[in-house]
Amino acid sequence: MIRFRPAGLLVATVLTVATLAAGCSAPAGEPGPSSIPGPAQSSTPSSPTPSPSPSPSASPSSGGATPSADASPSASGATPSTPPAADPAPAEPDLSLVAGWTLEQKVGQVVMVGLPVKGPFQPTFTMLRDQKIGGVFLAGRTQAGRQPVKNLVNAAIAASDSPVPLFVATDQEGGAVQVLRGKGFSTIPSALDQARLTPSDLRARSKVWGQELALAGVNLNLAPVMDLVPRATAASNAPIGAFDRNFGYTSTSVITHGDAFAEGQRSAGVQTAIKHFPGLGRVTANTDTTAGVTDTVTGPNNPSVTVFAAGIKDGTGLVMMSSAVYARIDPKAPAVFSPKAVGLVRQHGFHGVIITDDLSAAVQVQSVPAGQRAVRAVDAGVDLVLASAKPSVAPAMVDALVKAARQDPAFAAKIDAAAARVVAAKAGL
Template identity: 75%
Template sequence: MPGAPDLTVLADWTLREKVGQLVMVGLPVGGPFQPTLTMLREKQIGGVFLHGRTTAGRQPVKNLVAAAVDAAADKVPLFVATDQEGGAVQVLRGPGFSDIPSALDQAELTPAELRSRSRAWGDELAAAGVNLNLAPVLDLVPRATASSNAPIGAFGRNYGYTARSVVEHGNAFARGQRDADVQTSIKHFPGLGRVTGNTDDTAGVTDTVTGADAPSVTVFEAGVEAGSGLVMMSSAVYTEIDPKNPAVFSPVVVGLVRELGFDGVVISDDLSAAAQVQEVPAGRRAVRAVDAGVDLVLASARPSVAPAMVDALLRTARDDPDFAAKVDAAAARVVTAKAAL
């Protein structure tokens, strides 16, 4: 198990400043931009996620990132994230951005070649001001059921169909990004390869197979050992680990990440618009995630709910010393991760 985070990095921080570091809000690449920029300023939010799709190229993205950085507090760098996996999931396209092949096609390359090409793709992100790619996907998808695996296999987001292929190629992609000084988040722990529904648009998504010692968990352990700075939680329910809670709200499942030796930032999948969590009020989603051990709450698809999340985290931390301690730990991990940006 990793040690406790270094709280001295927060020595002169207010509670509001600490809470702001725990939220990442969507910044729509097609606009409107101002609501998110206002949130950054008024709620002291510490991260943006470039959301949607654009083919406008590097310069408009760079201008948008500059506006976000100007609006944000400057105590620590702003996390500027996106989904630049390749294939069907590539937010940024146009002049200055390569058309990246799907993970399934990337897995046809040698790991050395993939790392080299990923370095070039990471350089493109860095040149636009992006410092965090919420990739690679390390979900282990069985070949026989890939077409019915709505979130991953149906889109070819998986690095092949074996644990070896996923580890070798997923880690090669991640290392290439980090070679370009773009941090990575492996996802979606403990794996979405065994589900049929997509948590973004389907409620009740459940995995009845994956246990704490499943091969899909071992794949993430290899990703942790390879140096990924973030791990993203799945929002599915895993009956063999915690049948009562979605993974992102489960201290048991989040705890498994720490048992792998991971001392970095645990980030949620989108908690703003995902059908899987809509029965929980927005503010409560953020509180439940942080209470379970998540460090960074993603509100990407529906950024308008981010203020409610910040306010709920603040209220709960003021009322509950134990929760306030979790906020401190989470903020310390986020701030420590940003020190390398």
Template identity: 50%
Template sequence: MAASILAGCAASPTGSSSPSVAPSPGTSPSAPSPATSPSAVPSPSRTPDPIDALSLEQRVGQLFMVGTPATTASPATLAVVRDRHAGGIFLSGRSHAGVSGTAEVVARFTALDHPEGVPLWVATDQEGGEVQVLRGPGFDAMPYGIRQADLPSDQLQARAEAWGRELADAGVNLDLAPVADIVTSEATRFDNPPIGGYGRQYGYDASTVADKAGAFADGMRDAGILPTFKHFPGLGHVSANTDTTADVVDRAVTPDGPDVDLYRPLTAAGPSAVMVSSAIYDRIDGSTPAVFSPKVVGLLRSEVGFDGVVFSDDLSGAVAVSAWSPADRAVRAISAGVDVVLVSAKPSVFPAMYDAVLAKAKADPQFAAQVDAAAARVLAAKAEMP
């Protein structure tokens, strides 16, 4: 989304009032003082940024989205929203409770006090096919992504708006969808377990994926739901699933290739978030998973031109990041430029993540500035929500 980066809370020299000016030697006592002289112009007061109202602890909390079962409000997740200021929750698993049952779960979280009225992000995976968390009365069965792509784009947008209104009625305001991954080919789709194997793709070329994923996102926006394009810079060519496998390496995606390029029209079309993959991209930065790579996140910022909120893929239970401690995962992701760390599969690791980020921000001014910038982007995105 085109959310502007707000300034941090450090006092600005230009934001303080001008010091009083002492009279020059020899000034006549009858001469007007500079403070009352018509030529003296008072310094304008600095307009407070929204982030100024948040403590460091609250800013750090905005950088996390923590899981709870979609069927119940986890006491542990309720506690971290209340006590560690988590800025978002993720409804995980599978639920057949329908719209009203889901809304009851969400209401337990939204009823909590939130810093300075900052809204809570309530998210889920509502893609379609096998990746549809919320079902039951009031929720339509959503087709697989590859079947959604059979619809004309205007019809897909209308269907997505209807699905989005179901989410809104249940209290959800952010969908971690649509998938924007280009799967190599129809003939080899099942060689790509995380996307093609589940029929999550919209197609096999950039034009089709951009058109259909864009239509889905437009429909979600029409319903007041923030869409999230995933999994940057592309997860359609790998031969293993990062959720269940370590050292998943992509050797196809390039910085100037179609997998990256399609994010330009997608993110330029309206407010959105982007999720970064935890695979390793050998032709961009083969040294570390993308979610820990300043090169990969920097590519999204500088080359694609995206200035909205960047999410990690799940960093709590994914085998792809299991070589790092939970604390290191969170610090590395934010250091790389990620704004929100997703802690969905194993929310019990959140306290260690939060505490590590907070400690690092207190000890390292450069990292603290990254925390401020990330929190500012989150607040800007939340402020744009209907």
């Protein structure tokens, strides 16, 4: 088992609590829980504290026996080593990566939990240990600078019981959506301003921004936004256009500059998640604060979809699903719960990790119990469930995923595939 136990953890944690709490802010007028979760939640099941942001904001996303490989966990907790019998087909996940793991270890890789940068920290640390969760999302706002963030990341790594390194993610798009600020972090312009740079200049600047993240211990940026926003309706496009999160107004601009941003990040060792498939550029309501948000324009061959195909071809490691409903793709379910919408990602040749937008606090998915949100997403073909804005629901998600896998071998196979994709995506960390 790969474990990281940095020295001076107690000191680091104390410094983190003091410095990050003093340095965090969530200014009014910035996007809400999906991109920048609001105030930290406790681990109790009480109602979340309302986000300080206005409603325009980034969208969140949404009985057989246990397989024999899960039946006999190692007494020491170490990950058994089972070499593959043969190389898997390129389009299939390499199941040998999780062979011999317990079901709980596999499910832990399929969930990413919020770690509020101004606390409380311990509820998330406890989930990392007890639920074996394999990823954290640095949530909120901090202006404390690099070292306190690094201290917090080190403390999360030390608390983790994941058999492989953690995904440590955040939203560092620029403009209104930049979680980490202060000494050691550049002030990043909005995507709309980034689109005014030449692609080579943007790529070089993004590499610097990625290096800053890497030095703070962040290895995954849930960016860039590749939503295609029509110029004429940008102001009324609550999640994206209203906050200048789009790389211009044409497919060419979005592809050229979105890819340049992503390439810069990845060249710095930070993986990327292009978002929010199949596009949030035409909705007017915000799925964080409104139910029933529906796109009636975007179909499978719409330019809003083909810009993501370009980002996939460029090499992104993750694709984030929207939680809006797309009437011309699947009118019966939010994209994040839709096999048709998730399958469309795979049809474009993507074999990496498909991640949800936040499924913990979005009003769009609140009619579905928290555990079933995770089950429905994985059943639709999603690999990684994000519970960032209200991390206290993550244990219910883990429990529901474990229960569903124990009851249904077909669902257990989906857990195996999802965990294998996540572990493969971490190979370079």
